[in-house]
Amino acid sequence: xxxxxxxxxxxxxxxxxxxxxxxxxxxxxxxxxxxxxxxxxxxxxxxxxxxxxxxxxxxxxxxxxxxxxxxxxxxxxxxxxxxxxxxxxxxxxxxxxxxxxxxxxxxxxxxxxxxxxxxxxxxxxxxxxxxxxxxxxxxxxxxxxxxxxxxxxxxxxxxxxxxx
Amino acid sequence: xxxxxxxxxxxxxxxxxxxxxxxxxxxxxxxxxxxxxxxxxxxxxxxxxxxxxxxxxxxxxxxxxxxxxxxxxxxxxxxxxxxxxxxxxxxxxxxxxxxxxxxxxxxxxxxxxxxxxxxxxxxxxxxxxxxxxxxxxxxxxxxxxxxxxxxxxxxxxxxxxxxxxxxxxxxxxxxxxxxxxxxxxxxxxxxxxxxxxxxxxxxxxxxxxxxxxxxxxxxxxxxxxxxxxxxxxxxxxxxxxxxxxxxxxxxxxxxxxxxxxxxxxxxxxxxxxxxxxxxxxxxxxxxxxxxxxxxxxxxxxxxx
Numbered sequence: 155x156x157x158x159x160x161x162x163x164x165x166x167x168x169x170x171x172x173x174x175x176x177x178x179x180x181x182x183x184x185x186x187x188x189x190x191x192x193x194x195x196x197x198x199x200x201x202x203x204x205x206x207x208x209x210x211x212x213x214x215x216x217x218x219x220x221x222x223x224x225x226x227x228x229x230x231x232x233x234x235x236x237x238x239x240x241x242x243x244x245x246x247x248x249x250x251x252x253x254x255x256x257x258x259x260x261x262x263x264x265x266x267x268x269x270x271x272x273x274x275x276x277x278x279x280x281x282x283x284x285x286x287x288x289x290x291x292x293x294x295x296x297x298x299x300x301x302x303x304x305x306x307x308x309x310x311x312x313x314x315x316x317x318x
Numbered sequence: 319x320x321x322x323x324x325x326x327x328x329x330x331x332x333x334x335x336x337x338x339x340x341x342x343x344x345x346x347x348x349x350x351x352x353x354x355x356x357x358x359x360x361x362x363x364x365x366x367x368x369x370x371x372x373x374x375x376x377x378x379x380x381x382x383x384x385x386x387x388x389x390x391x392x393x394x395x396x397x398x399x400x401x402x403x404x405x406x407x408x409x410x411x412x413x414x415x416x417x418x419x420x421x422x423x424x425x426x427x428x429x430x431x432x433x434x435x436x437x438x439x440x441x442x443x444x445x446x447x448x449x450x451x452x453x454x455x456x457x458x459x460x461x462x463x464x465x466x467x468x469x470x471x472x473x474x475x476x477x478x479x480x481x482x483x484x485x486x487x488x489x490x491x492x493x494x495x496x497x498x499x500x501x502x503x504x505x506x507x508x509x510x511x512x513x514x515x516x517x518x519x520x521x522x523x524x525x526x527x528x529x530x531x532x533x534x535x536x537x538x539x540x541x542x543x544x545x546x547x548x549x550x551x552x553x554x555x556x557x558x559x560x561x562x563x564x565x566x567x568x569x570x571x572x573x574x575x576x577x578x579x580x581x582x583x584x585x586x587x588x589x590x591x592x593x594x595x596x597x598x599x600x601x602x603x604x605x606x607x608x609x610x611x612x613x614x615x616x617x618x619x620x621x622x
Contacts, residue, residue, distance in 0.1 A: 186382060186383050186384070186430075187383055187428045187429060187430050187431075188430055188431050188432075190428060191428065198422050198423060198427065208384070220425070234427055234428055236425075236426045236427055236428040236429070237428035239382070264382075264384065265384070266501050266504045267381070267382070267384075267385045267497065267500070267501040267504065268381070268385040268388040268389055268497070268521055268524075269384070269385070269388055270388070271514075272388065272514075272517060272518055272521050273388055273391060273392060273521075275514065275515075275518040275521075276392060276518055276521055276522055276525070279518070279522070280396075280522075282399060283392070283395040283396050283398070283399050284395050284398040284399055285391070285395045287395075287398050287403050287436075288391055288394045288395050288398065288452065291394070291403075291434045291435075291436045291452060292431060292434055292452075294410065294411065294414045294434055294435075295418075295432065296414055296415055296418040296419070300415060301415070301418065301419040301422065304415045304416070304419060305419065305555075305556075307610055307611075307614070308466065308608065308610060308611035308614065309608040309610065309611060310555060310556045310557060310611070311556045312423070312554060312555050312556040313553070313554070313556065
């Protein structure tokens with residue numbers, strides 16, 4: 155077999171089989187919620203080890219059903235699939251993933267579509283509807299520690315152990 | 319051998335081209351826009367190219383959680399024009415403690431801004447959920463609860479509607495297509511003012527589709543699906559699934575035929591009980607409630 159032939163076969167092999175290594179859809183995921191929780195174990199029994207921001211790009215390390223082990227900036231942990239997406243990527247100015255995102259050619263959907271700007275336009279045309287109460291409602295966030303105390307006080311015992 | 323090398327030489331760029339087809343897609347849209355701006359191609363031609371590119375794009379298939387959140391906010395704001403909030407802080411805090419904890423063990427624990435719960439100051443027996451995670455429950459429905467497990471069952475049922483994306487499914491298909499095309503366009507360039515106006519109309523239409531569905535009621539299969547999801551959530555966290563059965567028993571007594579709310583929008587309570595017991599294999603036995611749990615239930619919503 156000539157060297158040219160071997161080189162071309164090797165190049166073809168690399169192109170076909172190395173694709174997942176460079177494909178964002180197979181290897182990287184984006185955080186699709188405002189604050190994504192990273193946990194120590196693949197369960198809500200796991201303690202929260204980090205909170206990731208919307209648009210953060212994480213590398214997929216291991217897949218365990220609804221739970222994904224991911225890594226970002228030397229941090230590793232488990233995230234629930236509902237916090238992640240393979241489809242979209244947020245290009246955040248000043249962030250290290252901007253360049254990767256741009257070359258991966260995925261569409262930047264963060265902040266696009268139905269957003270605060272569209273809501274403001276809708277509000278102008280529907281002045282009677284009540285966003286103030288919605289804002290107050292959204293302010294009622296419960297912390298993991300409060301949830302644990304609530305469950306303990308009410309003797310709510312998950313068959314899987316303590317939650318979350 | 320020369321022939322083989324020739325074939326390989328042809329295959330290599332083909333593979334590279336295939337790998338880069340996504341890049342080509344976005345690139346086509348960008349190039350088209352630039353060409354249009356530069357006057358190289360006519361706007362109608364540019365529009366046609368962009369539409370074709372968008373049509374084959376697989377990148378946007380459904381609303382993102384962020385978009386669902388903004389849809390949900392407006393649906394919530396519309397609901398609040400008909401039903402005023404019950405501004406009792408202990409009741410709302412209790413509902414959020416219970417509801418947000420339940421949501422953690424659902425199949426969709428993380429949504430864009432999380433789940434939030436609010437009591438509505440209405441005697442009607444009703445509850446609503448928006449695609450953005452806003453869940454409302456009327457005082458009338460809370461009066462059907464004799465213990466915390468029953469309240470948990472109602473909240474878990476509403477979380478089930480969100481998890482199964484029942485609200486989003488109410489949006490008419492043509493409107494979803496319009497929205498997706500506009501979002502694809504917006505991902506590569508800024509929308510023109512007339513496009514923003516049109517998109518706001520689409521947004522308003524989507525809000526109306528969902529609020530109409532909420533007021534008229536989901537299909538029976540959606541309701542049974544949400545009951546199914548609720549049973550799973552209750553079991554996972556450690557609440558008694560019979561909480562839902564007990565709540566439905568009281569609701570059966572409290573509902574007045576023909577009145578607004580659950581009487582019109584949901585299957586009859588006894589049908590739901592039968593379905594839960596038949597399909598999910600839950601046999602009814604009275605819910606045992608620890609004293610502390612019952613005390614806090616009574617304090618927060620027991621006399622609502």
